[in-house]
Amino acid sequence: MLDARLRTVIDPPLDRIGRWLARLGVTANAITLAGFAVGICAWAMLALHNYWWALALILLNRLADGLDGAVARHAGVTDLGGYLDIVLDFLFYSGVVFFFAVGRPEEALAAAFLIFSFIGTGASFLAFATLAAKRGVTTAARGKKSIYYLGGLTEGSETIGLFVAICLFPDLFAWFAWIFGGLCWLTTAVRIYSAAETFKN
Numbered sequence: 001m002l003d004a005r006l007r008t009v010i011d012p013p014l015d016r017i018g019r020w021l022a023r024l025g026v027t028a029n030a031i032t033l034a035g036f037a038v039g040i041c042a043w044a045m046l047a048l049h050n051y052w053w054a055l056a057l058i059l060l061n062r063l064a065d066g067l068d069g070a071v072a073r074h075a076g077v078t079d080l081g082g083y084l085d086i087v088l089d090f091l092f093y094s095g096v097v098f099f100f101a102v103g104r105p106e107e108a109l110a111a112a113f114l115i116f117s118f119i120g121t122g123a124s125f126l127a128f129a130t131l132a133a134k135r136g137v138t139t140a141a142r143g144k145k146s147i148y149y150l151g152g153l154t155e156g157s158e159t160i161g162l163f164v165a166i167c168l169f170p171d172l173f174a175w176f177a178w179i180f181g182g183l184c185w186l187t188t189a190v191r192i193y194s195a196a197e198t199f200k201n
Helices: 003-023 028-047 051-075 079-103 105-135 156-168 170-199
Strands: none
Touching (some): 003 051, 051 079, 079 105, 079 156
């Protein structure tokens, strides 16, 4: 919901840094992989209840996620880069929830529901992108991407907000998980409706 609006704010500084990194020879794939390694460290911190460290590492992971695309725009976009970006993002998102529950097994049911909800948003997102590519449908509303980015109530910005909230207020995780999971299913329903309207002919 907020991604397209935030792009106008975050893209210019990321683009400048991305241009500088590309000139130094830093590759987008290297940033993607380094960011994922940072994300794995965030998982460990969540499991160990070190929520402030987890928050810092989550934000660093998200910075890397923005920078890899900025570097790719200057050094050249590749199919492998787009693939890695998408796959590692989905793994990172679900890993944050899973490893929070590793540290707090009593939250396992809420965590399972949230990951289940991520499957709904992820599947509706990727299936739409696949058919959009087949039909040559494109958009740059959320920046230049490897695939079509379909919007919704729970996009990347909102998910980052959720992760920040559970690090700052871990005792409220269950509330966050059930509410955000419900919004994910609303997003999934809207995306299915959008797909039906777009591809019915």
